[in-house]
Amino acid sequence: MQVNILYRSSQTIAQCWLQPGESMLAESGAMMGMSTNVQIQTQSGGMMSGLKRLFGGESFFRNTFTAHGGNGEVLLTTPLCGDMVVLECGRSQWLLQNSAYVGSSYGVDVKTQGSAKGLFSGAGLFTLATQGQGQCIAGSFGAIEPLPINGDLIIDTGHLVAWEAHLQYRVTKATNGWIDSFLSGEGLVCHFTGQGMVYIQSRSTSEYGSTVGALLPPREN
Amino acid sequence: MPHHIIKHQPVFGLLEVQLAPGEVIVAEAGAMVARAPHVEMDVRLNAPTNAGFFGKLKAFVIALIRKVVAGETFFVNHFSSPHGGWVWLAPALSGAIRHIVLQGQTMLFSAGAFLASTGNVAMRPRFGGCRSLLAKEGAFFLETSGSGEIWITSYGAVEEVYCNGSYVIDTGHIVGFDASLNYTIKAPGGGLVGMLGSGEGLVCEFQGQGRILVQSRNLGALVNWLIPMLPG
Amino acid sequence: MQTEIKFNPDFAMVRVQFDAPGEQLVTESGAMVARDTAVQMTTNMRGGLGSALKRKLLGGESLFQNTFTATAPGQTVFVAPAPEGAIEFVDLQPGQELFLQSGAYLCSTPGIQLDTKFQGGKGFFSGEGLFLLRVHGQGRVWFSTYGAIHTVNIGQQYQGYICDTGHMVAFTQGLSYSVNKVGGLKSLFLSGEGLVCTFQGQGRLWMQTRNPGALASFVHPFRRVKVQTN
Numbered sequence: 284m285q286v287n288i289l290y291r292s293s294q295t296i297a298q299c300w301l302q303p304g305e306s307m308l309a310e311s312g313a314m315m316g317m318s319t320n321v322q323i324q325t326q327s328g329g330m331m332s333g334l335k336r337l338f339g340g341e342s343f344f345r346n347t348f349t350a351h352g353g354n355g356e357v358l359l360t361t362p363l364c365g366d367m368v369v370l371e372c373g374r375s376q377w378l379l380q381n382s383a384y385v386g387s388s389y390g391v392d393v394k395t396q397g398s399a400k401g402l403f404s405g406a407g408l409f410t411l412a413t414q415g416q417g418q419c420i421a422g423s424f425g426a427i428e429p430l431p432i433n434g435d436l437i438i439d440t441g442h443l444v445a446w447e448a449h450l451q452y453r454v455t456k457a458t459n460g461w462i463d464s465f466l467s468g469e470g471l472v473c474h475f476t477g478q479g480m481v482y483i484q485s486r487s488t489s490e491y492g493s494t495v496g497a498l499l500p501p502r503e504n
Numbered sequence: 505m506p507h508h509i510i511k512h513q514p515v516f517g518l519l520e521v522q523l524a525p526g527e528v529i530v531a532e533a534g535a536m537v538a539r540a541p542h543v544e545m546d547v548r549l550n551a552p553t554n555a556g557f558f559g560k561l562k563a564f565v566i567a568l569i570r571k572v573v574a575g576e577t578f579f580v581n582h583f584s585s586p587h588g589g590w591v592w593l594a595p596a597l598s599g600a601i602r603h604i605v606l607q608g609q610t611m612l613f614s615a616g617a618f619l620a621s622t623g624n625v626a627m628r629p630r631f632g633g634c635r636s637l638l639a640k641e642g643a644f645f646l647e648t649s650g651s652g653e654i655w656i657t658s659y660g661a662v663e664e665v666y667c668n669g670s671y672v673i674d675t676g677h678i679v680g681f682d683a684s685l686n687y688t689i690k691a692p693g694g695g696l697v698g699m700l701g702s703g704e705g706l707v708c709e710f711q712g713q714g715r716i717l718v719q720s721r722n723l724g725a726l727v728n729w730l731i732p733m734l735p736g
Numbered sequence: 737m738q739t740e741i742k743f744n745p746d747f748a749m750v751r752v753q754f755d756a757p758g759e760q761l762v763t764e765s766g767a768m769v770a771r772d773t774a775v776q777m778t779t780n781m782r783g784g785l786g787s788a789l790k791r792k793l794l795g796g797e798s799l800f801q802n803t804f805t806a807t808a809p810g811q812t813v814f815v816a817p818a819p820e821g822a823i824e825f826v827d828l829q830p831g832q833e834l835f836l837q838s839g840a841y842l843c844s845t846p847g848i849q850l851d852t853k854f855q856g857g858k859g860f861f862s863g864e865g866l867f868l869l870r871v872h873g874q875g876r877v878w879f880s881t882y883g884a885i886h887t888v889n890i891g892q893q894y895q896g897y898i899c900d901t902g903h904m905v906a907f908t909q910g911l912s913y914s915v916n917k918v919g920g921l922k923s924l925f926l927s928g929e930g931l932v933c934t935f936q937g938q939g940r941l942w943m944q945t946r947n948p949g950a951l952a953s954f955v956h957p958f959r960r961v962k963v964q965t966n
Contacts, residue, residue, distance in 0.1 A: 293598065293746050294517035294821065294884030294945045312950070315903045316888070316943055319896035319934060356894075358943075360903070362950035364515070364598055364746075364820055364883065425594070426512035430538070438538045442594075474541070483538065485511075485518040485594050488954075492598040496958025498727045499734065515746040515820075598820060599747070610801075660747035663814070670773040677769045709773060718770055720742075720749040720816045725766060729818035731837075733952035734959075 284388045286418060292366040292426040297359040297385060299420075301350035309386035311346050313359045321355040322347050347389075359386050361422035363491075368427050368445070368482055373416040375479075376448040381411055382488070383444050388417035412448065421445045425486030435476040441487030447479035505653060506622055510601050519593045519599030519620065519655055528584040531593050531620040536581065540589035546582045595619055595657040599719065602656050602679075610683035611650040613656055617679055623652020647683065658681060660721030667710045675706045676722035682714030737761070737806075739876075741823050745791055748823035749816040750843065754806030761804045763814060763843035768802065769814040776805045784874035804845075815843050817880035819942060819951070824885050825878045826871075826906075834871040836906045839948070845875035881905050883946030891938035901931045902947035911939035 284307055287298040296315060299307055314323075326348045348357050361367070370377045372391050379393075387393055392414045413419050421427075423444045430436065432450060453474045458463065475481060506529060507522040518537065521529055536545070583591045595601070604611065606625060618627070630645045648654055658679045665671060667685060675689060687710050710716060738753045749769060752761050765779070779802050804813050817823070823842060826834055841850065853869040873876050888897050890911060901915065915933045935941055 287885070290884035290945055292512055292743060295947045296884075296886065301594070312901040314900060315886075315945065315947075316897060318894050319898055319936075321898075358886070360883070360945055360947070362954050364946060366516075371830065426516040426518065426599070428511065428518065432552070435541055436538065437541050439536055442537045485516040485537065486598065487594075487596070489536075491596050491598075492955055492958035495723075495730075495955050497960070498723065499730065499955060499959045500958065501960040503961040660816070660820070661743035661749070663742065663749065663751075665770060665814075671770065672773045673770040692908060718814065720747040720769065720814075721820060722769075722816070722818070725818040728766070729948075730952050730955065733949060734956055 284418065286369050286420060288369065292396040293364045295361070295365060295367045295422070297369075297420050299348075299357045299359065299366050299372040299386065301348070301357065303350055303353055305353075305355075306347050306349040307357065307386060308345055308347055308389065309357070309359050310384055313361070313385050314346070314348075315358040315360045317348065317357040318355050320351050320353050321357055322351055337389070352381050353464045357386075359420065361385060361424075363424045363488065365425055365484065365486075366427040367420055367422045368429075370413070370419045370421055370445055370498055372413045377413045377419060377421075377445050378411070378448050379411040379419075379421055379445045381445050383421045383423060384411055385420040385422040387413075387419040389419035391415045391419050393419060407461040407473055421482065423482075423484035424488045424491065425484040427483060428483050430481045430483055431479070432475050432481055433478050435474065436481070437472050437474050438481065438483060439487065440471045440473050441472060442483045444482040444484050446475070450475050450477045450479045450481070452476070505639060508603070508604065508655075510655075515598055515600075517594070517599065517657065519601050520590060521593065521620070522590045523584060523588050525586055525588040526584065527588065528582050528620065528635075529591060529620055529622045530580050530582055532580060532595070532618055534620060535593040536583075537592040537594050539583065539591045540585070542587055543583055543585040543589035543591055546584075547580075556623060593620055593655075597657070597659045597723070598658055599659045599721070600662050602658065602662055602717070603717075604654050604656065605652075606648065607651050608649070610623050610647060611680050612645040612647050612683055613634040613680035614645060614678050617656040617658065618646060619655045619657045621648075621652060621654040623650070625650045625652040625654055649683075656661065658717070658719035659723055660719040663718045663720065665716045665718055666712055666714075667716055669711075671716065672707050673710070673712050673716060673718055674722065675708050676724045677718050677720070678708060679719045681716040684712060685714040685716070686711045739825075741825070741878075741912045745822035747816075747820055748880065749814055750823060750878055752815070753805075754811050754813075755808065755809055755813045757807050759806045760846050761815075761843055762846060762848075763802050763815050764805065764819045765802055766819070767815045767817060767842060768804070771804065771813040772811040774807050775811050775813055776807060778803050778805070815878075817842050819880075819882040819946075819948065821881045821946065822885045823878055823880045824942065825876050827832055827876050828871065828873060830874050831870075832872065833909045834877065834906055835909075836869045836871050836877075837904060838867045838869050838877040840881060840905050840944075841869060842870075842878045842880045844871075844877040847873045847875035847878050849873040866922070879906055879942075881944035881946075882948050882951070883944045886943045886945055888941045888943065889939075890935050890941060896934060896936040897941060898932050898934050899941065899943055900947065901933050902949050903943045903945070904933060904941070905944050906942040907935065908939040911935045911937040911941070 285300040289296050393411050506527050511518045529553045628647045630647045687708050689708050737755050737759045740751045742749050913933050913935050
């Protein structure tokens, strides 16, 4: 599969080109458009796997797109304005923030990693992990900035997109004391150590959601 | 003056600042993206550094007003380290970050535009007049003066318009302007039908000569655009 | 008059500079960013009450449009839409038509007409208050998108193209189109049920890279909950 990332860094889409008979997977709802010779199939991978995906913030359904009778094109997008990056899986594997998954080539499996290392305050408690060989497309809110770690680094968890699976990390509050954490506006931070690549996004969905949400009329439920 | 870079303009402006040992940068609460581990973060009231008790109390009351009306937060974060270090800051909405060096002149900025500052910068709220209370965004302007650097954010890209005589700007699109300009906040015009039907919010009519920074998006308009699409 | 689109594709804004007094620009209500004080703004129900009501009820456009008239040469007006994204313009000659998603109309020169009453526009968008507009006349029309604009030339690069209706902005005459629900494209977005449109023939399709329904869906949980009073 060939992936072209267009319109970086805020209105980004992934233009995926499939060979005849080749398939790819995408988050349901991520499809913006496709050529008429591509066929879609829903795949939930079984009830349990689907439910776990639902808890992770991903939709229950993941769709398979297959090109027939010629090369096919699928355009993928994200719900918010933002950027995308193609993660090469094989020699390295990646962990992703739960809503960052956009799509992947057929040889890559993406599973929820329910863990006690609850990383994201308010954004669900699951991360996704890649396995296999191929490409995984991650989307962000905000521009994606690569941040190579060589030693250690502190990153606000709302700004995490994806990171190499072999990095060590520890989640802590941003400041000492709960009151300071609340007042400072900073939530949880992630302290990474080791050597590897982290992709961060220059905006935080919870900050944006709260800012806009506060101005909207209240909802019924 | 700390060394800084602004990346990913104009959509998702990200401010990266390299602090020298002992240098302090004051930033809007919630703006931190990442920092070097030895940089300390202190939560403080947004008051001048040498304010006494009454100074702090006054700052507290102003902060309360600003929070309720102007959308500025109560508290700011002071970042510094005895060894120096770097901090990455970003605002909540999408848009650009603009760097302004103040050397004694005064500029006014709309509420919510403040991201960070260093040096000796004083900020006071300036009331926009009674009519301005009707506009969520327009009620207060932040008057900044002194010497130092200030980083402001905009929702959208920033266009600099030079007012030479008289110019009208929709209040939701104002980022900042030179204090040399006189301004009046008024209804958009077009008579009664215009007021009800034009869809335009309040406008600010500037008189005189000076620079106006205009942002190409308006949070109020986004909210109005979203409302019909929301469920109950 | 001279026009320029600035800040594409993220926060696009149109800058118009009038060359002579009497020149006019018609805009969507609420779209004005800034203008010279001496430019006159009048609000009207363009095309009369009937057509304006139709647009309001069916088209998602507001009832009113604003007309800006220059009173001296060199005056400027800036126009911007509500969501983040790009702006594109199309020049039309008599006999040419453009089909435009109603929420995308931004502004136009006075010779352009907007028509909602035509067959074939039905069922395009499910319950979003959006409708298809038929744009014709002589002049220039600007439309805005949520996200960047992605153009597909059907007939040349592609034999046919399928587009999620939430991402569809505009298309030229000469294309045949049919709207259907695609089974399994169940999305959690408000705009619902995976409605897609299949285009074939010869023509150009403009798409936006972001879906407004998805943004509405995203912010919804951040709203305060209404307190029940009884």
